[in-house]
Amino acid sequence: MSELKEAPQAVEPFPLSTLRHSVAHLMASAVAKLFPEVKFGFGPSIEHGFYYDFDLVEPLTDKDLKRIEKEMRRIARKTPELVRHEVSREEAREQLAGQDYKLEALELIPEDEQLSFYAHGDWQDLCQGPHIDTLDRDYAFKLQSIAGAYWRGDEANPMLQRIYGTAFWNKEALTAHMEWLKEVQLRDHRKLGVEMDLFSHHAEAGSGFIFWHPDLGCVRREIENFWWDLHTRAGYKPVYTPLISRESLFAVSGHLENYSEMMYAPMDIDEMPYRVKPMNCPGHILIYKNRGRSYRELPLRWAELGTVHRYERSGTIHGMLRVRGFTQDDAHIFCTPDQLADEIAGVCSLVHQILTGFGFEYTAYLATRPEKDTIGEAESWERATAALKDAAKMQKLPLVLDEGGGAFYGPKIDYKIKDALGREWQNSTIQCDFNLPERFDLTYVDSDGKKKRPILVHRAILGSLERFVGVLIEHFGGKFPLWCAPTQVAVIPIREEHGEYCRGLAERLEQELLRVDCMSQEAHMNKKIKEAQARQVPFMLIAGERECSDGSVALRRRGTREQEVMAFDDFLELVLKLRASRSLELV
RNA sequence: GCUGCUGUAGCUCAGUGGUAGAGCACUUCCUUGGUAAGGAAGAGGUCAUGGGUUCAAGUCCCAUCAGCAGCUCCA
Numbered sequence: 001m002s003e004l005k006e007a008p009q010a011v012e013p014f015p016l017s018t019l020r021h022s023v024a025h026l027m028a029s030a031v032a033k034l035f036p037e038v039k040f041g042f043g044p045s046i047e048h049g050f051y052y053d054f055d056l057v058e059p060l061t062d063k064d065l066k067r068i069e070k071e072m073r074r075i076a077r078k079t080p081e082l083v084r085h086e087v088s089r090e091e092a093r094e095q096l097a098g099q100d101y102k103l104e105a106l107e108l109i110p111e112d113e114q115l116s117f118y119a120h121g122d123w124q125d126l127c128q129g130p131h132i133d134t135l136d137r138d139y140a141f142k143l144q145s146i147a148g149a150y151w152r153g154d155e156a157n158p159m160l161q162r163i164y165g166t167a168f169w170n171k172e173a174l175t176a177h178m179e180w181l182k183e184v185q186l187r188d189h190r191k192l193g194v195e196m197d198l199f200s201h202h203a204e205a206g207s208g209f210i211f212w213h214p215d216l217g218c219v220r221r222e223i224e225n226f227w228w229d230l231h232t233r234a235g236y237k238p239v240y241t242p243l244i245s246r247e248s249l250f251a252v253s254g255h256l257e258n259y260s261e262m263m264y265a266p267m268d269i270d271e272m273p274y275r276v277k278p279m280n281c282p283g284h285i286l287i288y289k290n291r292g293r294s295y296r297e298l299p300l301r302w303a304e305l306g307t308v309h310r311y312e313r314s315g316t317i318h319g320m321l322r323v324r325g326f327t328q329d330d331a332h333i334f335c336t337p338d339q340l341a342d343e344i345a346g347v348c349s350l351v352h353q354i355l356t357g358f359g360f361e362y363t364a365y366l367a368t369r370p371e372k373d374t375i376g377e378a379e380s381w382e383r384a385t386a387a388l389k390d391a392a393k394m395q396k397l398p399l400v401l402d403e404g405g406g407a408f409y410g411p412k413i414d415y416k417i418k419d420a421l422g423r424e425w426q427n428s429t430i431q432c433d434f435n436l437p438e439r440f441d442l443t444y445v446d447s448d449g450k451k452k453r454p455i456l457v458h459r460a461i462l463g464s465l466e467r468f469v470g471v472l473i474e475h476f477g478g479k480f481p482l483w484c485a486p487t488q489v490a491v492i493p494i495r496e497e498h499g500e501y502c503r504g505l506a507e508r509l510e511q512e513l514l515r516v517d518c519m520s521q522e523a524h525m526n527k528k529i530k531e532a533q534a535r536q537v538p539f540m541l542i543a544g545e546r547e548c549s550d551g552s553v554a555l556r557r558r559g560t561r562e563q564e565v566m567a568f569d570d571f572l573e574l575v576l577k578l579r580a581s582r583s584l585e586l587v
Numbered sequence: 588g589c590u591g592c593u594g595u596a597g598c599u600c601a602g603u604g605g606u607a608g609a610g611c612a613c614u615u616c617c618u619u620g621g622u623a624a625g626g627a628a629g630a631g632g633u634c635a636u637g638g639g640u641u642c643a644a645g646u647c648c649c650a651u652c653a654g655c656a657g658c659u660c661c662a
Contacts, residue, residue, distance in 0.1 A: 145656060149590085155588075203652060262660095308662090313660070467662055496620095531623085531624090542621075546621090
């Protein structure tokens with residue numbers, strides 16, 4: 001797979017983030033010049049560049065970006081020197097007169113902190129720095145986009161206009177970054193979804209609901225099979241639970257109380273309110289509670305590809321990555337406190353197998369007890385957190401500490417995966433829960449004959465099929481590995497009279513449950529090759545006179561133009577082997 | 588939800604208040620081609636939807652729906 005990452009930086013006179021912060025200042029000064037009535041918000045450097053927030057009367061347009069860039073270059077030439085001066089709080093207030101947001105920002109700075117301004121030309125900004133020394137150094141920058149952003153990220157506050165830009169120490173690095181952005185755009189799952197006929201959504205059906213087309217259906221089914229194979233081996237049993245349930249169930253679970261803004265309105269069935277489930281746990285818990293449980297049957301590992309529906313605000317919906325109806329690869333483990341560490345270790349191992357099965361690198365984060373509003377005894381938290389740590393140790397899994405990042409009902413391990421473009425996504429999660437066993441009064445009879453409380457572990461590895469497959473489309477750039485590719489083999493006759501031979505080959509492949517497209521329709525061979533290539537079919541088999549006469553095929557692998565002539569049986573062996581191993585090799 | 592932008596053929600996009608366009612894809616016919624586009628013809632549209640302004644609206648205005656860039660929130 002092509003490893004496309006951001007180009008490494010050459011030796012830098014200042015850190016890249018410092019440069020970007022300084023260019024943000026430069027941009028703000030240009031905006032001040034062009035729009036004298038502007039009020040300034042914050043303007044930090046961020047992962048791939050910088051932004052600055054402005055309160056302007058008129059909305060900015062893309063044309064303004066060009067004007068601002070031009071003004072920036074002028075200012076950088078004319079008054080390049082960045083000068084720091086320290087001031088008292090009183091002086092700062094005076095100098096920020098009329099700048100409401102800056103004055104508010106000033107109040108956020110602790111009393112004992114030394115205040116400073118950075119100035120170039122006649123523009124200055126309250127800022128602790130650091131900055132580069134002069135703005136006329138060699139570097140390259142670009143203003144990228146305009147967007148709304150709430151002052152201090154709070155939607156109760158007024159909305160400011162944010163300009164995003166980026167900067168690098170040389171033109172080559174900026175160009176490389178722009179190339180990377182282009183690649184990100186090319187691989188966008190929404191774009192590929194249309195081009196490859198993978199999925200759609202419809203105004204008729206409503207925003208945020210995904211329609212999986214047949215080709216993506218194949219991909220999903222393969223992923224589900226892979227998932228079930230590993231889960232079955234890991235001792236999970238399948239369960240199936242209803243999409244809707246009586247509202248009272250969600251009152252017991254607490255979802256109604258804590259999660260109602262995400263839940264769809266009740267529907268009336270026999271004068272009783274029912275709700276569409278936003279999570280699968282209550283259903284699994286009802287199965288657990290269906291009869292008494294003994295310590296002898298724990299741990300119980302129950303898995304369900306459970307479809308849930310959640311209300312998401314209209315502006316948050318995004319392709320397959322953020323939707324209103326989705327299928328979680330959910331499972332719940334009911335176990336004794338003593339079993340917890342082993343169970344978590346088992347999940348960690350499963351996460352590893354599944355994520356690396358798709359070629360993802362990952363990082364795991366241990367999220368511990370939040371400072372307030374938690375439930376459960378301190379001792380339970382300690383034991384569970386220790387179990388998570390022990391499990392990670394057993395699996396030799398390094399954990400990054402996310403202090404206080406746990407849920408209110410228990411500590412958790414979250415995973416972030418890194419895709420082929422170096423972007424991070426959060427999908428997998430393993431969560432201990434002290435809350436639901438309590439609310440549903442879950443028990444098991446221990447060896448001493450006493451009723452005890454089991455621990456509940458929620459875990460999802462793919463997260464949701466929608467989000468995971470969306471990420472996967474971008475990760476592979478539409479080039480699915482053989483085992484889950486929608487069409488695995490394209491068979492192409494050179495002339496019409498070779499069609500029969502090709503159909504014979506296709507049939508033998510189909511008998512092995514391979515997904516085959518026998519392109520025997522009337523069209524020129526070159527056109528079919530182009531089409532198969534465009535559809536990212538892993539293998540093309542091309543057959544003409546020579547192949548028909550000796551039972552061979554001319555194999556062309558995705559991404560190459562070379563042909564390998566081989567006996568059909570040898571090809572069959574090759575393709576079956578690759579499929580069985582769920583190989584990620586680009587064939 | 589909020590700010591800004593967008594909605595014309597299946598896709599990518601032209602279109603000056605006055606007769607609805609191109610390329611690709613599709614259909615039919617011709618073409619028998621050895622590794623990325625053979626040729627010709629044809630069909631395809633309530634210009635997102637609903638109001639309004641106007642002699643006249645794809646074009647201007649408003650609303651709704653949907654999408655895009657973000658903010659906030661999240662699997």
